[in-house]
Amino acid sequence: MTLLIDPRTRRRRLGVAAAAAGLLAALLTAGPAAATPDPGDGPAVPEKVSRSDAIETRTAIANGEIPGQDEIVHSDNIEHLTNIPKDALPGTNSDLAFQGEYAFAGNYDGFRIFDISNPKAPRTVAQVLCPGSQNDVSVSGNLLFLSTDSSRSDNSCNSTTQPATEKSSWEGMKVFDITDKANPKYVAAVETACGSHTHTLVPERKNVYIYVASYSPSATFPDCQPPHDGISVIKVPRNAPEKAAVVNFPVLFPGEGPDGGGNPGAPTNPGVSKTTGCHDITVLPSKDLAAGACMGDGILFSIKDPEHPKVIDQVEDNVNFAFWHSATFNQKANKVVFTDELGGGGAATCNAAIGPNRGADGIYDIVGKGDKRKLVFKNYFKIPRHQADTENCVAHNGSLIPVKGKDLMVQAWYQGGVSVWDFTDSSNPKEIAYFERGPLTTDKLTVGGSWSAYYYNGYIYSNDIAKGFDVLKLSDRRTDPAKRVHLRELNVQTQPDYFD
Template sequence: MSFLERRRTRGALFGSLTAIPLVLAGLLAAPASSADIPGKDEIVKSPNMRHLVNVPKQGPFAAPSAYNSDLAFKGRYAFAGNYDGFVVYDIARPARPKIVSQVSCPGSQNDVSIAGNLLFLSTDAPRTDDSCQSAPGKVADASSWEGIKIFDISDVRNPRYVKAIESECGSHTHTLMPGKRGETFLYVSSYLPSVPSTGTGPDCREPHDKISIIKVPHRNPAAAEVVAEPVLFPDGGNPGDGRPYPEGTRATSGCHDLTTYPDKDLMAGACMGDGVLFDVSDPREPRVIDIVRDDENFAFWHSASFNNRANKIVFTDELGGGSAATCNTAIGPEKGANAIYEIVGKGDERRMEFRSYYKISRPNADTENCVAHNGSLIPVKGRDIMVQAWYQGGISVWDFTDSRRPKEIGFFERGPWSDTISPLGGSWSAYYYNGYIYSNDIQKGLDVLEIDDPRTDPGKRVRLDELNVQTQPNYFD
């Protein structure tokens, strides 16, 4: 989630999240034909998609305000973030996943990643302290805490809290970069440090054109620390196009999400107003190779995915911050969409060239938050295929092998979760892991799906021991 959720957690201009859709409704919503939209909670899907199971949110995570967030995988386990902590699922039998443990540890967004027996959680809202018993803190209070929490998951039934590392402006998302000496580097992304209604906190000031890099020694994770804070945009980045939010492009003030491709020494950055290609051959010093902008159609550069050859990047635009109905005719097919760029040239002369947009075409109700969100490659050699979450727009499997003519080849969605656009619902992350699609639905819980299609079937033969989607594996080289 991006700008609007950030504002909510910092006590912001628009007030509560419940009020946000009322602000956006007049700007973004358009009447949709009810005949084309599934009924409340009704499932519709393409013939090649099978919905194997849903595991509802449970216990302390069952409340509508306990949003499910990102996913990571290790062996037979899936780790699912939630604003109130994280859940460990045993997915050895994908059609019958079991909850192994639930860890209560509040802290928006609690995006999660795995490195060996370590689990990392992002906290991007002020807390009274760094414990799992903390309460919401205040931006203006220097003692408030935001950053990364580390857990030991060698016993998945009893994860153990190891360490917390505070980072400037918190951690909205984080991305792993493997080191070469038994360590992992965490690239911590945060953005929008100042909020007009509350001012700037003492630990988070403009300009904030940087990331925090945390080094975690695997043998001694308690020694983890911030080792660098490189400024990625010494010129300040995109100043924004001057149009009011949500139509206008956001000024760059940090990055929302980074995706590393360690085998290629590359990283793609979705940085509010900028799409960036980095060289990360030195993990402590990411170096900008090229920057692209799209002030006409992109409001908020949210996330990025390479294809396996690393000669394409798919950037997403999270128009409306994930809190608005943007999958409608009023917004059209080029806003709140994916943008496909091809990487041309070599070395430092590489540059990104725009090819096309892709957006789901199915109509959505005005009560459904819908926009491009988190997805991953389906590993099919010689083809570029992704599965992707679209919040209440559902899950789309699409092929961008022809960069100029992307097309959907499968989908799954539910009808509106609620009679109003708040609270939020839908698929936050939809990822392909060892032959199956796993979706962390904000309200409905974990969904497991399978796609049976000649174009994607080769992916079922590819097996991984670990998957953090924002640290892309090289499937075939």
């Protein structure tokens, strides 16, 4: 199984037809990057591409430089086991969580529960209608947590959209009892400042703490006021989830004035998002560590006291990172992979014009000890296959593949597909497997592709925005040892200690 890089890549020069400088300028000066395609509660509207880009896409397909429309291609070491199309929830598919023989798939219209006891034939157990982007999902014990990051008329699952300028509008966290997987019960809701774009669990025996990441405040939003330079911390008693409440709002970017601290963005740093909160946080409870991807900043912080997280180090990349989107620790906790969601997930950035260092992963070593630890940049990683200018493609959500002594990761790249890569050598990352579909359309930029791709108990599961739920089998001597590692529960942003 040695097919590491698609040989067609050598011929692909997609994106060169557009003037490289002009395309970069358009992406990087259009204001702060949206963190997701953000179609609200409905599908994203396709955008027309230029006639030359449409012709170039069709020509590339005809020449075998990219897969045909909806065609599936993959490396020799990946097998596509099955796809379960979207059903009663037509919205954008989002994040994934796992527990036992179940997978929980977020969708802008609610969430879906799959029985994955037979990975070749997953079975839908429940579909819960509860609109509210982006419906980031996680589970702990008999509780399921759902993020709402669109302004709603109330906290019910029957709510409608309502402007954030109205004080009565609601955004935040919803809590469900999933004791009966076929019949989840809505049991609690907690409103949080600026909503909940994503959330991260810090579970304890009696309580579950939730770090709520949100951003983009406005003086016109009563419940989302600037500078909004921190995160909401919610405490959920396991035996009384209805008592869930915000217990703290730690400021992660202290600073003077109405803008607080953090990256100031443009015009000081053109093309970089101004830091007004965090997009995503990953915790490593066994090491009392967390890493935050916070728009214009990457941070490392201690969670020894989960109600009062403490920032250890803060880094910026004002040359190549536009929007710090997510973070992943390696198992030894001496590295962090940060992703840059250039273009907000709705742009075509996997082409020659953008290049290999933008819209990519940034690999950072963690050096030093205790509260004196520092993040040290080592290199970038980006998939080596250029995509069409009708395909949204950028670094997105992924997880570790647990192999002792190795740093391996599977990752979603929207319409760039699913990539498996090795960053054991921080300075020399390399792809070792991939799976992708051809463009959804050849004349429009249509948002789709893999939102999340995670490794769980021997298989890769991907939640495709447009196509549904995919199951992949990875067979490679470098990753096969991971098949012996089985977890009872996985929320990727709450990283387990696989070898404890």
